[in-house]
Amino acid sequence: MAKMTMVQALNLALRQEMEKDDSVIVLGEDVGLDGGVFRVTDGLIDQFGDQRVLDTPLAESAIAGVSIGMAVHGLKPVCEIQFSGFSYQNFHQIENHAARLRWRSQGRYHVPMVLRTPYGGGVRALEHHSESREAYWAHTPGLKMVIPSGPRNARALLVSAIRDPDPVIFYESKALYRAFREEVPDAEETMPIGQPQLVGEGKDLTMISYGAMMRPTLEAAAELKNKDSISAEVIDLLTISPLDEEILIQSAKKTGRVVVIHEAPRSFGPGAEIVSRLMEKAFYYLEAPIERVTGFDIVIPLFSREKAYMPGTERILRAARKVLAQ
Amino acid sequence: MPRKTITISDKIEYLSILDENGQLDKKLEPDIPEDVLLQLHRAMLLGRKFDERLLNLQRQGRIGTFPPIKGQEASQIGTVVHLRPGDWMVPAFRETAAELWRGRSLESVLIYNNGYNEGIDIPEDRNDLPISVPVGSQILHAVGLGWAAKYRKKDDVAMTFFGDGATSQGDFHEGLNFAAVFQVPVIFVCQNNHWAISIPLSKQTRSKTLAQKALAYGMPGIQVDGNDILAVYAATQEAVARARTGGGPTLIECVTYRLMMHTTADDPKRYRSDEEVEQWSKRDPLIRFEKYLLDKGLFSEEKRNQVEAEVLDEIQAAIDRAEKQMEALGDPMDMFDHAYADMPPHLKEQKTDLANELSESAKEGKHG
Numbered sequence: 001m002a003k004m005t006m007v008q009a010l011n012l013a014l015r016q017e018m019e020k021d022d023s024v025i026v027l028g029e030d031v032g033l034d035g036g037v038f039r040v041t042d043g044l045i046d047q048f049g050d051q052r053v054l055d056t057p058l059a060e061s062a063i064a065g066v067s068i069g070m071a072v073h074g075l076k077p078v079c080e081i082q083f084s085g086f087s088y089q090n091f092h093q094i095e096n097h098a099a100r101l102r103w104r105s106q107g108r109y110h111v112p113m114v115l116r117t118p119y120g121g122g123v124r125a126l127e128h129h130s131e132s133r134e135a136y137w138a139h140t141p142g143l144k145m146v147i148p149s150g151p152r153n154a155r156a157l158l159v160s161a162i163r164d165p166d167p168v169i170f171y172e173s174k175a176l177y178r179a180f181r182e183e184v185p186d187a188e189e190t191m192p193i194g195q196p197q198l199v200g201e202g203k204d205l206t207m208i209s210y211g212a213m214m215r216p217t218l219e220a221a222a223e224l225k226n227k228d229s230i231s232a233e234v235i236d237l238l239t240i241s242p243l244d245e246e247i248l249i250q251s252a253k254k255t256g257r258v259v260v261i262h263e264a265p266r267s268f269g270p271g272a273e274i275v276s277r278l279m280e281k282a283f284y285y286l287e288a289p290i291e292r293v294t295g296f297d298i299v300i301p302l303f304s305r306e307k308a309y310m311p312g313t314e315r316i317l318r319a320a321r322k323v324l325a326q
Numbered sequence: 327m328p329r330k331t332i333t334i335s336d337k338i339e340y341l342s343i344l345d346e347n348g349q350l351d352k353k354l355e356p357d358i359p360e361d362v363l364l365q366l367h368r369a370m371l372l373g374r375k376f377d378e379r380l381l382n383l384q385r386q387g388r389i390g391t392f393p394p395i396k397g398q399e400a401s402q403i404g405t406v407v408h409l410r411p412g413d414w415m416v417p418a419f420r421e422t423a424a425e426l427w428r429g430r431s432l433e434s435v436l437i438y439n440n441g442y443n444e445g446i447d448i449p450e451d452r453n454d455l456p457i458s459v460p461v462g463s464q465i466l467h468a469v470g471l472g473w474a475a476k477y478r479k480k481d482d483v484a485m486t487f488f489g490d491g492a493t494s495q496g497d498f499h500e501g502l503n504f505a506a507v508f509q510v511p512v513i514f515v516c517q518n519n520h521w522a523i524s525i526p527l528s529k530q531t532r533s534k535t536l537a538q539k540a541l542a543y544g545m546p547g548i549q550v551d552g553n554d555i556l557a558v559y560a561a562t563q564e565a566v567a568r569a570r571t572g573g574g575p576t577l578i579e580c581v582t583y584r585l586m587m588h589t590t591a592d593d594p595k596r597y598r599s600d601e602e603v604e605q606w607s608k609r610d611p612l613i614r615f616e617k618y619l620l621d622k623g624l625f626s627e628e629k630r631n632q633v634e635a636e637v638l639d640e641i642q643a644a645i646d647r648a649e650k651q652m653e654a655l656g657d658p659m660d661m662f663d664h665a666y667a668d669m670p671p672h673l674k675e676q677k678t679d680l681a682n683e684l685s686e687s688a689k690e691g692k693h694g
Contacts, residue, residue, distance in 0.1 A: 051477060054508075057503055057504055059500040059503065059504065061466065062504045064466075065465075065470065065497060065501070066466050066467075066469050066473060069466065069468060069469055069470015069471040069472070070470040070471070071470070072467065072471060073470065073474030073475065073478075075474050089496075092460060092463060096459075096460045096463055097458070097464075101455075102664050102667075103663075103664040104456050105446055105455075106444065106663075106664060107663070107664045110667065141665060142665055142666065164667075165667040166667055242666075242671070242673070243672065245671075245672070
């Protein structure tokens with residue numbers, strides 16, 4: 001057991017899976033000698049060599065498309081797209097092929113690849129380096145879309161993603177990469193994909209979030225407890241798609257009041273899907289309209305204005321109190 | 327020196343062995359066993375006759391839209407003949423003759439063209455991928471497959487097919503570049519059939535050849551007469567041998583012509599002249615190969631007719647089998663199969679919803 005940042009925890013997951021299984025291949029831009037621009041793949045090339053850690057040409061479509069071929073052959077490629085803002089250059093490979101080859105080939109082939117990519121704002125980055133576009137992937141049948149919220153679950157989920165027989169899009173929050181440390185066990189740990197986690201029990205309000213937004217959500221829950229004597233139930237989705245609604249419905253039925261928080265733009269975002277499902281399956285238990293706290297439907301601003309764009313504790317508290325007041 | 331000349335190769339080979347009049351260049355004639363020559367001919371004829379029959383069925387409304395291959399048989403058979411079962415063939419969507427050579431059944435083509443993905447039929451002992459519709463996107467999969475074969479220390483190769491239009495795509499560039507950098511055993515077969523729907527080659531590129539693009543990636547490239555199966559055979563033999571022995575990828579440009587429409591939904595008269603099509607009809611790959619076989623004494627008019635009769639019987643039998651097989655298909659619930667390894671809860675729910683709707687409709691006597 002060691003205290004690790006998310007970067008270190010992800011590195012541990014890759015290292016252990018690569019030690020265990022020679023079909024695990026890491027590829028991407030600057031993932032070898034440089035160890036990845038965020039150092040997630042640091043040292044892997046020294047341990048496993050350049051046959052298993054490929055510094056590829058600067059070509060996102062190739063990184064994804066070649067990974068598909070490798071995966072069909074039986075390898076387990078874990079490719080890195082340096083920033084999710086560049087992953088749209090390979091979106092067609094994922095949508096047209098990775099997500100469909102199992103179906104198209106009638107089950108003869110499948111694509112056990114992972115596409116890791118940093119997402120999200122809050123790190124004063126350049127344009128194209130701060131988006132949160134998980135809805136694109138979550139909307140694509142045949143994919144799984146995972147977003148961890150801390151070092152320990154990031155490590156466990158990445159191991160599960162690598163072993164998953166279907167393609168997994170794995171978003172890593174840049175804001176969380178080095179934000180805090182957690183105890184991460186040396187021994188192997190996995191987490192089921194497709195299962196949200198109840199991270200705090202409560203009876204007055206349900207707060208649903210994931211990824212980097214878990215921190216302000218938990219801060220808001222703590223403040224509600226301390227200042228408003230409100231006990232909020234907090235759910236960390238961890239997997240955006242396939243979305244397992246069971247725990248969300250149970251919680252909504254219990255509290256009757258729900259706030260959904262994400263930094264992705266609001267319209268057609270994951271929050272819209274969550275609210276829809278709760279309307280379909282928990283409507284008669286709701287005491288108030290569900291609130292969404294999200295990014296706005298605009299290009300995420302350059303970093304001087306970024307703070308106002310990102311949902312923070314204040315905005316979450318305002319929405320929670322509005323829901324609680326009704 | 328502020329400005330100097332960097333010498334790079336500015337030459338690319340063109341290979342033609344059996345010209346459009348059936349004249350043979352004996353020095354270049356590949357040594358192909360007689361039984362293989364006859365197999366090649368049969369496969370080309372099967373491709374041609376099946377294509378004609380498919381068009382006929384499409385016009386009768388018995389199958390849906392499909393992309394005819396007529397005129398491109400030599401480019402497909404002369405290349406794919408060099409693959410072993412364990413190699414990977416990664417087709418686009420106009421490689422029916424090559425797919426049949428690799429063991430895809432005629433009835434599977436019919437079933438697929440009738441809108442059932444049960445028609446994606448990859449024989450168990452073959453490693454081929456199903457057809458890929460987005461132009462050029464499959465090129466990268468061949469690179470990944472070839473890379474994996476090399477990583478596993480196998481001497482398997484990957485062969486991918488695409489057209490002249492695909493060379494304008496980013497994935498063409500990314501795929502060839504990646505394959506060259508990592509010396510991946512891939513054979514890139516460009517069937518330059520001169521037309522990408524209505525766009526002629528001259529609007530696709532200013533390059534004199536497509537093969538020359540290989541030079542920029544640092545791999546061998548060759549342009550061959552794609553309607554000359556001997557030239558296609560010889561060039562591919564070299565490329566496959568090189569790839570198998572660690573020599574990396576090759577780009578082969580087969581200069582051929584799409585004698586028919588892009589797909590049956592298209593009318594080529596809108597964009598090209600009958601004269602042009604007529605010119606290319608004179609370069610028919612099948613006619614000149616038959617002349618070669620006749621000249622070689624492997625063939626006679628009688629033998630040709632016998633093969634054609636066999637092929638037509640084979641096609642008719644496949645149509646009968648396909649129509650029979652399709653009677654058992656069509657359960658809409660099957661559309662939920664093969665989405666994921668394990669069906670997630672939300673899909674189970676959607677599947678149940680549809681099943682309930684369909685059974686209610688059936689009870690009410692409605693359709694759909």
